[in-house]
Amino acid sequence: MNDMREIRFVATNFSNLQGLKAVPLGILLVLVSLWANSLDHAAGFTDLLVPILEALGTFTLIIVIDRYYRRTFGRVQRTPESLRLEGLISVIGGVIALGAVWLDMTRTLPLSLVGLVFAAGLLADYVRITWLVKGRFLLYYPIGALIMAVMSILPLIGLPEWWHACGFVSQMIGITIVIGILSIIAGFWGHIYLVRTLSPVTEEK
Numbered sequence: 001m002n003d004m005r006e007i008r009f010v011a012t013n014f015s016n017l018q019g020l021k022a023v024p025l026g027i028l029l030v031l032v033s034l035w036a037n038s039l040d041h042a043a044g045f046t047d048l049l050v051p052i053l054e055a056l057g058t059f060t061l062i063i064v065i066d067r068y069y070r071r072t073f074g075r076v077q078r079t080p081e082s083l084r085l086e087g088l089i090s091v092i093g094g095v096i097a098l099g100a101v102w103l104d105m106t107r108t109l110p111l112s113l114v115g116l117v118f119a120a121g122l123l124a125d126y127v128r129i130t131w132l133v134k135g136r137f138l139l140y141y142p143i144g145a146l147i148m149a150v151m152s153i154l155p156l157i158g159l160p161e162w163w164h165a166c167g168f169v170s171q172m173i174g175i176t177i178v179i180g181i182l183s184i185i186a187g188f189w190g191h192i193y194l195v196r197t198l199s200p201v202t203e204e205k
Helices: 004-012 019-038 045-073 080-106 113-130 140-152 171-197
Strands: none
Touching: 004 113, 004 171, 019 045, 019 171, 080 113, 080 171, 113 140, 113 171, 140 171
């Protein structure tokens, strides 16, 4: 890795490039969405055991993957300012996302606010991670944002209730499945980029 922009990019976004952590979350979102799509009655306690077990398995995998990254690539010490900024952005983004979910579930809108919020989040994240290097890295961010934005407004451009044609009971489920699939693709993409640009610790030694 000789390009100074690449070095700065990897050092600044080391945690974001650990893409395998996003893969279990994407799989969980797809599985839970498919589970919700298959329900033909109000979910009881026994029904909820399935997503609960899937969530436990997901977080176990994330812990294992985190240890893999630490062992293979080491750690990058982040500044307190960077951690505070990311925490603030996460809280604000979480509140906006919850509001979008509530509006999508309680009101019949000719678009998906969840999808639009996700698309906006991808674009904002892309600007944030490339701000210092002024280069084109991880293009799946803007590509994913475009896909989500288009899917979110399909009812406005002549494809009302497209989710029924895909076998989903609601627009929300269709959108969350696509978000999960994009998260899986983005996770593998980020991991491949990290492996190609940063030598493992064992090789450095």
